[in-house]
Amino acid sequence: xxxxxxxxxxxEDFNIEDFVKFDTDKFVPTLRMGLNLKKCYTVxxxxxxxxxxxxxxxxxxxxxxxxxQGVHDWSYPVSLDGHFFSTxxxxxxxxxxxxxxxNTLEDQLQKFRRFFxxxxxxxxxxxxxxxxxCNKVQEENKNLCGNVHQDFLLEQWQKGYQMDFRNxxxxxxxxxxxxxxxxxxxxxxxx
Numbered sequence: 285x286x287x288x289x290x291x292x293x294x295x296e297d298f299n300i301e302d303f304v305k306f307d308t309d310k311f312v313p314t315l316r317m318g319l320n321l322k323k324c325y326t327v328x329x330x331x332x333x334x335x336x337x338x339x340x341x342x343x344x345x346x347x348x349x350x351x352x353q354g355v356h357d358w359s360y361p362v363s364l365d366g367h368f369f370s371t372x373x374x375x376x377x378x379x380x381x382x383x384x385x386x387n388t389l390e391d392q393l394q395k396f397r398r399f400f401x402x403x404x405x406x407x408x409x410x411x412x413x414x415x416x417x418c419n420k421v422q423e424e425n426k427n428l429c430g431n432v433h434q435d436f437l438l439e440q441w442q443k444g445y446q447m448d449f450r451n452x453x454x455x456x457x458x459x460x461x462x463x464x465x466x467x468x469x470x471x472x473x474x475x
Contacts, residue, residue, distance in 0.1 A: 285371045286315070287364035289386050292399035293417050295455045298412040302346070308370040312351065312403050315366035317358065319347060320409035325461035326427070327416070331356040340404065343359045347409055352401040357460045361400035364390045365460060366413045387424040415461040430463040446471045 303313040324331045334349035341348055351361040361367065364386055381392035418432040440446070445468040452466065 285374060286366055286368045287386075288315045288366060288413070289364050289415065290414050291418065292365060293416055293449055293452060294412060295414050295452055295457065296408070296410060298408065302343075302408075303368050303406075306368070306406060308368060308373065308403075310403055311406050312361040312400055313368040313406045314363070315407070315412040316363065316415070317347075317405060319405040319409050320411055320456055320458060321357060321452070321460055323459040325459040329356065331358060334358045335393075337404070341406065345408060349405045351403060351405050354405070358405070359401070361403060361405065361424075362393045362397050364393075365415050381438055385424055387427070390400075391425070411457055411460070411475055413458040414455065414464070416464050417461050418463060440468050444471055444473060445469065462471075 297317060303315075306313050319333060322331060322333070323329070332355055334354040337348045337350070349358065351359055353359075361451045377393060377396050378389075381389075381395065383389040383392045417427065418430040420427060421434050448469040451469075452464065455464065457464075
């Protein structure tokens with residue numbers, strides 16, 4: 285299983301078969317990591333790439349690293365942003381924690397982080413998703429975010445517009461979370 289939060293945008297194609305083949309007792313596969321991630325938005329710092337492990341898997345389009353040797357995003361294996369997990373394992377963990385929304389779920393899952401740190405990360409060489417924190421509509425935490433008000437976004441939708449997400453396909457993000465300016469385009473509405 286994998287989670288996606290509401291501010292995730294797919295910026296590249298991917299094949300789910302590329303990741304379900306990995307044993308989640310040994311790997312935490314992820315769509316969010318890639319060699320393009322050199323900054324960590326959540327702490328507003330540069331982040332070095334981890335030391336990559338060669339010859340662990342037979343797939344030249346993917347990278348492998350040790351979560352316990354990474355810095356910032358490269359050492360955060362229990363994320364709700366496109367990381368793959370065992371359904372049985374997540375179900376067991378969820379039964380042991382209290383949460384009310386995605387932010388508290390991710391926060392509470394960090395209680396189990398130590399069990400994931402010694403697994404290997406595996407990702408495409410380039411991120412397949414980006415988290416666009418253009419605003420915040422909850423008060424569970426003080427996460428950094430942009431200032432695009434949700435009422436403005438609702439107003440655009442009600443006028444028949446949507447985010448021009450196709451225009452961001454292929455975007456080269458430098459952070460797993462990144463404020464990205466986006467344009468609107470008229471939706472095709474069929475009745």
